[in-house]
Amino acid sequence: MDIIEQEQVLIDQGILYCGVDEAGAGPLCGDVVAAAVILDPDNPIEGLNDSKKLSEKKREKLFPVIKHKALAYCIARCTPAEIDEINILNARMLAMSRAIEGLNTSVGHALIDGNRLPKELACPGTAIVKGDALVASISAASVLAKVSRDHDMVELDAKYPKYGLAKHKGYPTKAHLAALQEYGPTDIYRKTYGPVKKLLEVKAAI
Template identity: 60%
Template sequence: MLIAGVDEVGRGPLVGDVVTAAVILDPNNPIEGLADSKKLSEKKRLALFAEIKQKALAWSVARASVAEIDQLNILHATMLAMTRAVEGLSVRPDLVRIDGNRCPDLGDLPAEAIVKGDSKEPAISAASILAKVVRDQEMVELDARYPQYGFAGHKGYPTKAHMEALAEHGAIAEHRRSFRPVRKALGLE
């Protein structure tokens, strides 16, 4: 049975897209050391990122944009991004396992939500690694364009430093206008 694991990164930050990934691992070509991406060092994540892309039967990274997040809300935008990741797979899975407590509408594809799935299902762990590496890299790139915000350090999460930068410099186009701290910083709340 071909199982696709799906996970997201970036629901909580105030800036940037929500990034999702779907991975179908090859049972004949196992990958050692898969775990929840948040529990791995950056060096280990980067090594696994390359290995997953090389060894998986199929993988796909997708996203929902800041505009989609602001229009739909973060939950619905995440479900949309997860659907896009599954649709982007070059191999059709028999079952989709999704990290969390709800599933996007995948039509006739059977799906199940697994709470803490990124530490229980290797395919979800692999998806969490792909999504985290891609989103973290985007935050490093955003940091290079807007160093005053410190995105490389806090990855867009509402840390004290991020909130102070938002108050001092205002929001950039990549900030999620539907999130209360951003609205507050813009004087819209």
């Protein structure tokens, strides 16, 4: 993965920077998960890419490698209750801010996937559209966020086996919506999301 212009400026100025991404905006349940990663330029990681372009097997293989080789990383979350309170956009931004703040070292800049920055960052930042496919540290963050969230859903599946969470990871598949209709939402669900909100309204009207 080539170094892009924004990275080169930071490197030329000797500024320590992290890559940041999040996962889990679309699912009906569970946390939204973000990660911030500072890579070691002297210890590159082969095979990094946007987590959505990698197979689950490849993501799982990269997950411990990134954690081992990175100079620093942090994985942070926003809960379903927080998502319902501040909406998913703000929850995504907050989770990313938490990931940056949780790094065990101070960074001078954050390269963030997407087209907007969190309002309150612990350092200056740059939003990079499709950054998870352009910047190695953002790619690494996307893998940590995605795999961490998938692991969360497997754990929740053990607690709530009727919903099939380990398979669809909380996304509104036909099977998930059918299970939700049959069993109703639990406290892990995002109550402001359309299908969940509709079920709760019907239940309240009965």
